[in-house]
Amino acid sequence: MHSVRFTAETSSNGVVERDFLVGEIPGVLWSPVAGSDHAPLVLMGHGGGLHKKTPALMDRAHDLVTTWGFTVVAIDAPGHGDRPRSAEDERTRADFREAHATGDAVRFKSISIRYGASLAERAVPEWQATLDALQTLPAIGTEAPIGYGGGITLGTAIGIPLTAIEPRITAAIFGGGFFAHEALIEAARRITVPIQFLLPWDDEHVDRQSSLALFDAFATKEKTxxxxxxxxxxxxxLGLDTEFLPRQLGAISTSPA
Amino acid sequence: MHSVRFTAETSSNGVVERDFLVGEIPGVLWSPVAGSDHAPLVLMGHGGGLHKKTPALMDRAHDLVTTWGFTVVAIDAPGHGDRPRSAEDERTRADFREAHATGDAVRFKSISIRYGASLAERAVPEWQATLDALQTLPAIGTEAPIGYGGGITLGTAIGIPLTAIEPRITAAIFGGGFFAHEALIEAARRITVPIQFLLPWDDEHVDRQSSLALFDAFATKEKTxxxxxxxxxxxxxLGLDTEFLPRQLGAISTSPA
Structure with missing residues (x-):
C-alpha cells in the first residue's frame, strides 16, 4: 500500500492546503489550521478537462473547511491536471474537441460515454488507494465519516461507480452533465446511501431525461x-441545501422535519 | 367589494387563528399574537377533497407565523370544507371516486383535469376578492408583500392561474400531483415571479413527465x-429550502450564494 507523501504546504484564511502524492496520483488536502482530528472527510471530484484545484471546487472545499471544520481531498483524474496523458488520452481529447466544434451530437455523446467510462475504470481504484493512504494519517484514521462531495459531469461519472463499490462512503452529491449510459445506471442501482443530485435544467449537451433516469435509478429512498x-x-x-453533507456526516444533528 | 367578517377567534402557541367570511367564502387567518403590521402575507392552498384547516396546511401556517412573523390565509375551495356542494360537484366527486376505485386511469385523468379547471375558474376570483378584502385591514394593508404558499395537487391547479393573472403575488410555491393540462401549461408560461416547485417523485396517479413539463413552462429563471x-x-x-418565501418576501436578506 502506498503512503501519503506531502510535497507542499500553504495556508490562507484558516485553511491549510497540502499537496500530496499517493504513488503517482497527485492530490490536495484542505483542513482547518486549527486541526481537525477525525473530522468528516469529503472527496471532491472535478469536471471533465479540469483538475483538482479548479476555482469552483476550491471554493466549495474552503467553505466545508471553514464552516464545518471538515477535511477535503481532491485528486487529479487520469490524464487531467498534473497527470501525464497517454497517446490514447490525447487522441480522445482531440476527437472530443472536434465533435464539439462540428456540433456532431451523436459522436460527442459516444466519445463522452466511452472516455468517461475509461476514466472511471482507472479513477475508482485510485480513489480507493488514496482513501487507504489517507486513513493511515493520525488526523484522519478510520473513524472519520466519509462523503463524496461531488461535482457534476466527470465527478459524477467517477463518483457513482466509486460510491457503488466503496462502503466507506456514507453520503454523496452527484449531478447532471454526463450521459447516463447503461453501466452508470447499473452502478446507481447499487447505491443505498443518501444522495443529493444537482441538475442543471438546460444542459446544452446532455439530455435532461438521461439525468432524470440516473436520479431515478439510485436505490436509496433518501435522495433529493x-x-x-x-x-x-x-x-x-438557488436555495440549495448546503447542510446535506454536514447532516449526513454527523456534523449537525438531523432535524425532525 | 366585500369586507372581511370575522366569525371566531382562538389562539394557541403564540398564533391567533381567526375564522372569517368574505361574502360567502369561508377563510381562516393566522397571525402572531404579538401582532404583525404589514408582515408578509402567504396564501395557502389545500389539496383536492381537503379543506382550509387540513393538519399539514396548519402545520406550515403555524411555522410561518411563529418563525417569521408572517400572516397566513387559507380559504375553502368551491365545494370543499364548509362550502355547499352543487349537484354537479357531487356528481363529479362520485365519478372521481368510481374512476379511482375501478382503476380507470384515463377516466381518472380526464375527470381530474375537468374538475380542477372548473374549480380554478371559480377559485381564482374568490382568492382575488379575499385579497381585496384583506388589504382593507389595517394590519395588512397594501404594503404587505404577498406570496402563494402552495400546496401541491389542487393548490397548484388553482395557484398557477391565480399567480399568472395576479400581480400582487411576487413569489409562489407549487408542486406536482396534478395533471398539467394545456391551460395550466399556458398559465405557467405567463408566470415570471420566483417559483419553488415540489415534486413527489413517485406519484401513483400523475405521471412525472406531466409535472416536469409544468416546471419547464414557468417563464421565470428563478425557479427551483x-x-x-x-x-x-x-x-x-428532505433538505427542503424552507427560507424560500421568507427570502423572496423580504423577511431575510438574500444570500449572495
Whole structure:
C-alpha cells in the first residue's frame, strides 16, 4: 500500500492546503489550521478537462473547511491536471474537441460515454488507494465519516461507480452533465446511501431525461433532486441545501422535519 | 367589494387563528399574537377533497407565523370544507371516486383535469376578492408583500392561474400531483415571479413527465425543482429550502450564494 507523501504546504484564511502524492496520483488536502482530528472527510471530484484545484471546487472545499471544520481531498483524474496523458488520452481529447466544434451530437455523446467510462475504470481504484493512504494519517484514521462531495459531469461519472463499490462512503452529491449510459445506471442501482443530485435544467449537451433516469435509478429512498435553470457550465444554484453533507456526516444533528 | 367578517377567534402557541367570511367564502387567518403590521402575507392552498384547516396546511401556517412573523390565509375551495356542494360537484366527486376505485386511469385523468379547471375558474376570483378584502385591514394593508404558499395537487391547479393573472403575488410555491393540462401549461408560461416547485417523485396517479413539463413552462429563471421519493399523499421532504418565501418576501436578506 502506498503512503501519503506531502510535497507542499500553504495556508490562507484558516485553511491549510497540502499537496500530496499517493504513488503517482497527485492530490490536495484542505483542513482547518486549527486541526481537525477525525473530522468528516469529503472527496471532491472535478469536471471533465479540469483538475483538482479548479476555482469552483476550491471554493466549495474552503467553505466545508471553514464552516464545518471538515477535511477535503481532491485528486487529479487520469490524464487531467498534473497527470501525464497517454497517446490514447490525447487522441480522445482531440476527437472530443472536434465533435464539439462540428456540433456532431451523436459522436460527442459516444466519445463522452466511452472516455468517461475509461476514466472511471482507472479513477475508482485510485480513489480507493488514496482513501487507504489517507486513513493511515493520525488526523484522519478510520473513524472519520466519509462523503463524496461531488461535482457534476466527470465527478459524477467517477463518483457513482466509486460510491457503488466503496462502503466507506456514507453520503454523496452527484449531478447532471454526463450521459447516463447503461453501466452508470447499473452502478446507481447499487447505491443505498443518501444522495443529493444537482441538475442543471438546460444542459446544452446532455439530455435532461438521461439525468432524470440516473436520479431515478439510485436505490436509496433518501435522495433529493435539486434543479435550476442553466447549463452545467453556467448555473446558479438557488436555495440549495448546503447542510446535506454536514447532516449526513454527523456534523449537525438531523432535524425532525 | 366585500369586507372581511370575522366569525371566531382562538389562539394557541403564540398564533391567533381567526375564522372569517368574505361574502360567502369561508377563510381562516393566522397571525402572531404579538401582532404583525404589514408582515408578509402567504396564501395557502389545500389539496383536492381537503379543506382550509387540513393538519399539514396548519402545520406550515403555524411555522410561518411563529418563525417569521408572517400572516397566513387559507380559504375553502368551491365545494370543499364548509362550502355547499352543487349537484354537479357531487356528481363529479362520485365519478372521481368510481374512476379511482375501478382503476380507470384515463377516466381518472380526464375527470381530474375537468374538475380542477372548473374549480380554478371559480377559485381564482374568490382568492382575488379575499385579497381585496384583506388589504382593507389595517394590519395588512397594501404594503404587505404577498406570496402563494402552495400546496401541491389542487393548490397548484388553482395557484398557477391565480399567480399568472395576479400581480400582487411576487413569489409562489407549487408542486406536482396534478395533471398539467394545456391551460395550466399556458398559465405557467405567463408566470415570471420566483417559483419553488415540489415534486413527489413517485406519484401513483400523475405521471412525472406531466409535472416536469409544468416546471419547464414557468417563464421565470428563478425557479427551483425539489424532488424526493414518495407519492403526494406520503412524502417526506428532505433538505427542503424552507427560507424560500421568507427570502423572496423580504423577511431575510438574500444570500449572495
Amino acid at each position: 433532486l435539486h434543479a435550476n435553470p442553466g447549463d452545467h457550465r453556467a448555473i446558479h444554484w | 425543482l425539489h424532488a424526493n421519493p414518495g407519492d403526494h399523499r406520503a412524502i417526506h421532504w
